[in-house]
Amino acid sequence: MTENFDAEQWAxxxxxxxxxxxxxxxxxxxxxxxxxxxxxxxxxxxxxxDYNGLVFDNSADLVDYMRNNMVEGMLTLHQAHHPEITIDGxxxxxxxxxxxxxxxxxxxxxxxxxxxxxxxxxRTPDGWKIAHTGYRRTFEQSYSLEDLPSMKIGGPGTATxxxx
Amino acid sequence: MTENFDAEQWAxxxxxxxxxxxxxxxxxxxxxxxxxxxxxxxxxxxxxxDYNGLVFDNSADLVDYMRNNMVEGMLTLHQAHHPEITIDGxxxxxxxxxxxxxxxxxxxxxxxxxxxxxxxxxRTPDGWKIAHTGYRRTFEQSYSLEDLPSMKIGGPGTATxxxx
Amino acid sequence: MTENFDAEQWAxxxxxxxxxxxxxxxxxxxxxxxxxxxxxxxxxxxxxxDYNGLVFDNSADLVDYMRNNMVEGMLTLHQAHHPEITIDGxxxxxxxxxxxxxxxxxxxxxxxxxxxxxxxxxRTPDGWKIAHTGYRRTFEQSYSLEDLPSMKIGGPGTATxxxx
Numbered sequence: 347m348t349e350n351f352d353a354e355q356w357a358x359x360x361x362x363x364x365x366x367x368x369x370x371x372x373x374x375x376x377x378x379x380x381x382x383x384x385x386x387x388x389x390x391x392x393x394x395x396d397y398n399g400l401v402f403d404n405s406a407d408l409v410d411y412m413r414n415n416m417v418e419g420m421l422t423l424h425q426a427h428h429p430e431i432t433i434d435g436x437x438x439x440x441x442x443x444x445x446x447x448x449x450x451x452x453x454x455x456x457x458x459x460x461x462x463x464x465x466x467x468x469r470t471p472d473g474w475k476i477a478h479t480g481y482r483r484t485f486e487q488s489y490s491l492e493d494l495p496s497m498k499i500g501g502p503g504t505a506t507x508x509x510x
Numbered sequence: 511m512t513e514n515f516d517a518e519q520w521a522x523x524x525x526x527x528x529x530x531x532x533x534x535x536x537x538x539x540x541x542x543x544x545x546x547x548x549x550x551x552x553x554x555x556x557x558x559x560d561y562n563g564l565v566f567d568n569s570a571d572l573v574d575y576m577r578n579n580m581v582e583g584m585l586t587l588h589q590a591h592h593p594e595i596t597i598d599g600x601x602x603x604x605x606x607x608x609x610x611x612x613x614x615x616x617x618x619x620x621x622x623x624x625x626x627x628x629x630x631x632x633r634t635p636d637g638w639k640i641a642h643t644g645y646r647r648t649f650e651q652s653y654s655l656e657d658l659p660s661m662k663i664g665g666p667g668t669a670t671x672x673x674x
Numbered sequence: 675m676t677e678n679f680d681a682e683q684w685a686x687x688x689x690x691x692x693x694x695x696x697x698x699x700x701x702x703x704x705x706x707x708x709x710x711x712x713x714x715x716x717x718x719x720x721x722x723x724d725y726n727g728l729v730f731d732n733s734a735d736l737v738d739y740m741r742n743n744m745v746e747g748m749l750t751l752h753q754a755h756h757p758e759i760t761i762d763g764x765x766x767x768x769x770x771x772x773x774x775x776x777x778x779x780x781x782x783x784x785x786x787x788x789x790x791x792x793x794x795x796x797r798t799p800d801g802w803k804i805a806h807t808g809y810r811r812t813f814e815q816s817y818s819l820e821d822l823p824s825m826k827i828g829g830p831g832t833a834t835x836x837x838x
Contacts, residue, residue, distance in 0.1 A: 429535075487613070
């Protein structure tokens, strides 16, 4: 393909793809660290969401839902892989492959799953923002910690070492 | 390194690396969604495979094996991380670090593992294709769901929410 | 942003970011394959480390600790996601989102966790090296294999197939 390859054009496209990955990582880091202002900053007001049927038609409702439901003591992991991002001027579409985990020790609940994300992004004077985010589960497992009586769970900042 | 850095050359190389990541993500997405035509489209006819000793000497056999063994009700996760891709003209070598999971509820079987992939890629008029794919396990765990009687498993499109 | 976009500058920056990802992947691959010489080669002598309170003030001590504690029969997974890397001349800062697992069958110990990495990198005549690496856990689970009597564990090179 290199013969009619436009290095200047690819540089601009690859920069946009890079900036959208940085937005996505910020969104997921903010979610798992419960940094709700940083989380809210990833969206435009009219952002829509559809998390496998959990639907939002504006970013305020989406952020409020997360803020209210991702309570203290709920430990979450949301890591998105396999970015497939297509830039079209000032908009873009992104496909990602999520792996997530939710642990709520108080109710002995653990969830592990995966999902395919389809996002839309929009370029704003303030950088790329999420215009739509949503996923469809590929699978989901959940179980009770009653089945794993030996399980020890530590929250942020706790760690065990190989020599302990 | 910047002093003798060729921006034009790097742009072409980075575009090739990018396109190979897109191929790999398509291959894994097709595998986990059982989209066998898309899966087959990632290979050339002479593609070879070696999944830790499960060997194939052409892509038709590799695709048939997956189609026949990744049956309905088998839930799989294959996520590849840490791309280390080297371009050499119209061929390339890629190293990846896989994390995978296989769930077959009907036989109460769960497998979780990881592996180091070494792929070879070839540039074709139709874009980059996989010429060889293979991995070697770093570890593998498997267990019976009998040990986790509380486990609930949902397939594609099923989801539990934090407030349920 | 494209209007005052400097393609040449972005090419150099994106190449540095790419090289730092390659360094990080080499570091983690060396760790999980216990390739201690390759692992040591990722650092400068004065590299510091802080793995959630497990602190090192030079690379020799850090490498010795890993070499002595990641013993034969300890199976580990360390995969780093979501690179957020900022280049500043010949130094750089990188944020990553780790997922890790440690299995020590001999003592029936399994650990699964995640952490946010903050690394510093330095450009040397020998390429980018890690000047500081450290993380803070977001969560950690550990349990005894006594709770999963059916669990089978295989080390490097062992594999089960869908049709077995």
